[in-house]
Amino acid sequence: MTRPRPERSAASQLAASGRRLTTPRKAVLEALGRADGPLTIEEIWEAVPDVGRATVFRTVKLLLELGLICRVVLENGSVRYVPATPDHHHHFICSGCGAVEEFQHPPIDEAIRTLAESAGFELSGHAVELYGRCRHCRAATPD
Amino acid sequence: MTRPRPERSAASQLAASGRRLTTPRKAVLEALGRADGPLTIEEIWEAVPDVGRATVFRTVKLLLELGLICRVVLENGSVRYVPATPDHHHHFICSGCGAVEEFQHPPIDEAIRTLAESAGFELSGHAVELYGRCRHCRAATPD
DNA sequence: CACAGTACTGAGACCTGGTATCATTTCGCC
DNA sequence: GGCGAAATGATACCAGGTCTCAGTACTGTG
Structure with missing residues (x-):
């Protein structure tokens, strides 16, 4: 194993x-x-x-x-x-089925870092949560 | 007036x-x-x-x-x-003084939109909160 | 193995943030 | 001024979470 x-x-x-x-x-x-x-x-x-x-x-x-x-x-x-996966990640939460998907997306983190820097903030952490409907739920009940 | x-x-x-x-x-x-x-x-x-x-x-x-x-x-x-300001915005929350600053940063929203699209998500909303220390607090007690 | 010390546990009392109920008051409008 | 809807305050209530405490399980040391 x-x-x-x-x-x-x-x-x-x-x-x-x-x-x-x-x-x-x-x-x-x-x-x-x-x-x-x-x-x-x-x-x-x-x-x-x-x-x-x-x-x-x-x-x-x-x-x-x-x-x-x-x-x-x-x-x-x-x-x-x-x-949790041990890595830094964010969540996508489906309002249809309640599923939570983890994702990583460097551009988001990058944009956040850039912003903080230009504003003089010292970042200790950040939270990003996306809400909406996932592929499955969209397929099941399309608009 | x-x-x-x-x-x-x-x-x-x-x-x-x-x-x-x-x-x-x-x-x-x-x-x-x-x-x-x-x-x-x-x-x-x-x-x-x-x-x-x-x-x-x-x-x-x-x-x-x-x-x-x-x-x-x-x-x-x-x-x-x-x-609140009526516009879409996010928050920066200072762990030192507890102040909350609102900010707008199109690149972040843009990155989020791109991600959602490529993953097949239909976004209904998102939350972004940054935590850390603001300029003031950094100046007051620098590391 | 026995023993001591610490981490951990379950039960239940308790605390706290938030909601539901309801009789009473306020307000906009005729 | 008087009517009806909206709003209010007091209070009972509920749910999510913490604290306490006596007892259990584990670890390691002799």
């Missing part, structure tokens, strides 16, 4: 700060991996019986800090979570 | 949908205008005595819908509000 296993990096990332990859943590990570869309905390909790609500919150917070999962803010302000 | 008064447009915008520019609404709008940074709901409420909490929430929601104010999501997820 040469395929990288997510647990592997999760475990080592946690270990690096004296944390452990426990059963509940593994379960939350797997639940997010199984899902075919972003989940709310509530949905994660339902997908993970035998794990307390507080633990789900704690775990999600921890995984966020470690960059193992990613918070997605929908257009209406509600938040959901998806497993 | 040729200078456009915000109340003017607010009143007409409201009237367009059968709404009224009442005392509490004017007060909320003015409180946001007086502030030199984005306010939380709580701060708005404190700045506006004699207005009920529920009314503040209702008013903010309404003003948002009308585009008269703008929601700003901070890096930690908390939300604040600033009076």
Whole structure:
């Protein structure tokens, strides 16, 4: 098996700060991996019986800090979570099916950097979220 | 007086949908205008005595819908509000002083449009927020 | 293996931001 | 002035999230 296993990096990332990859943590990570869309905390909790609500919150917070999962803010302000690719990326959120696609697009980052520089800002981070309808939903119900 | 008064447009915008520019609404709008940074709901409420909490929430929601104010999501997820310019714009949020600057930068929008098109997305909207330190704060405490 | 120390957990109380309800008030218009 | 719609304030309520705490699981050291 040469395929990288997510647990592997999760475990080592946690270990690096004296944390452990426990059963509940593994379960939350797997639940997010199984899902075919972003989940709310509530949905994660339902997908993970035998794990307390507080633990789900704690775990999600921890995984966020470690960059193992990613918070997605929908257009209406509600938040959901998806497993993250470690690289810098942005999200496209489909209002039809709720799917979230990650994308990278250097021109956007480049434009942002240029702007910040010319305005004298020192960037520490940025968030870009796109809202609309994906190929699938457009094909299903074209205007 | 040729200078456009915000109340003017607010009143007409409201009237367009059968709404009224009442005392509490004017007060909320003015409180946001007086502030030199984005306010939380709580701060708005404190700045506006004699207005009920529920009314503040209702008013903010309404003003948002009308585009008269703008929601700003901070890096930690908390939300604040600033009076909006009616044009499409993005935000730069300073982690030092909390100031929010609006900016327009066509290259960013252009890059986003290009990306969406090539991926087959139908865009309905997008959010871009930049986080970092502004000129002032950099000057005050340079690294 | 025993033991000590730390990380972690579940249950539930709690806190906080926001909404729903409803009787009352305000405003625009006739 | 009087009518009806819009708006309001008080308050009860709900949901998302945190805190506390007693107990459990794991790690490593002798």
